[in-house]
Amino acid sequence: MSDWLVAVGRRGLDLLVRLGRAHMLLFYIVLALPALVRQPREMVRQVHSIGVRSLVIIVVSGLFVGMVLSLQGYNTLVGFGAAQSLGVLVALSLVRELGPVVSALLYGGRAGSALAAEIGLMKATEQLAGMEMMAVDPIERVVAPRFLAGVMVMPLLAAIFSAVGVLGGYFVAVGLLGLDDGAFWSQMQSKVEFHDDIVNGIIKSAVFGVVATWIALFHGYEAVPTAEGVSLATTRTVVHTALAVLVLDFILTALMFNKV
Amino acid sequence: MMQQRKLEIAVGLFMVLGFAALFFLAMRVSNLSSAGIFGGDKGYEITARFQNTGSLKGRSPVSVAGVRVGQVTEIVLDSKTFEAVVHMRIGSRFSTLPKDTSASILTSGLLGEQYVGLDPGGDSVLLKEGDEIRITQSALVLERFIGQFLYNKAQETEKK
Secondary structure, three states: OHHHHHHHHHHHHHHHHHHHHHHHHHHHHHHHHHHHHHOHHHHHHHHHHHOHHHHHHHHHHHHHHHHHHHHHHHHHHHHHOOHHHHHHHHHHHHHHHHHHHHHHHHHHHHHHHHHHHHHHHHHHOOHHHHHHHOOOOHHHHHHHHHHHHHHHHHHHHHHHHHHHHHHHHHHHHHHHOOOOHHHHHHHHHHHOOHHHHHHHHHHHHHHHHHHHHHHHHHHHHOOOOOHHHHHHHHHHHHHHHHHHHHHHHHHHHHHHOOOO | OHHHHHHHHHHHHHHHHHHHHHHHHHHHHOOOOOHHHOOOOOOEEEEEEEOOOOOOOOOOEEEEOOEEEEEEEEEEEOOOOOOEEEEEEEOHHHOOOEOOOEEEEEEOOOOOOEEEEEEOOOOOOEOOOOOEEOEEEOOOOHHHHHHHHHHHHHHHHHHO
């Protein structure tokens, strides 16, 4: 009995310690952010490896998510004789939910795992310790640029995802299902509010960007410096990102859209 | 050097693409451009009192002869008369509505959403900011309608 209690207590303490370390890391990253103006090249390189390289998966998934939404939505709406509202359905679900959430999940899988593996391996090969020996702050030099790049990139990726998804939905609705082109766009425009829907979607994706990048960097930075440790760090990054994004999405939706 | 340049071009393209997507969402998907009814300015606000607003909500359309001219901004209950006061914002392009315009709450289609339909009268004085529409017709509530119908039917059979 007491063994069991000890085990529970130890896990609880362990969790608290990790949470504390994660917040300390975030604190140091934020402190290091102003110094980033001195290394614009590093920023460009990080935006490239995090953002540009995620573009293909974001565009392709966005296209197909939009197309499938259009097909499925049509089957339901046509039963109510409301097939003309398909544009509204596709645009609202993409802009409010699927755009930010799915692109954050893809980002966690594509860019987050890469970040965790990269930094974890830097730690395993003692590059980070080497930097400290040369009085170079690894957080300022390695972690902070990646953080800022991730935070900048995420809203753009989500916007691209939503835009491509709407276009995909449009191709299916008008090209394949033969809906009216004008009704598709005009219904959409009359129901989608810029401030309530699109801006809130962007806020969501910015929050997801901070959280997903933070999780990836933390797991990489705190990885046990072995091959196994790095693999564990990447796995945890993907799992924790997915959980955090989905839970946060519910909270944000409840806060933002409870009366719209 | 060449490598860095390529990288910068790719990042630049990515940023442009991202902002183009945002622009597309703002102009084509949302109503930022079809704030066209307000033509950039805020239009003018008028109010109307209804016995019953049915399922009219904020942002419901206001139309004249089927053409959208504005939207409902707010619905509040007058705590003295227990009437609903509907605030509507009309685009300033449509500033030639006469003072004796009447407002009714209509439904688009059988199951569609409710909107405010304005029927212009013949007065030469025009509606302006803060005016109230005097002649109104409330929303049709289906339950009351059916109730009344059944009541009339029952009375008819009683007479016979």
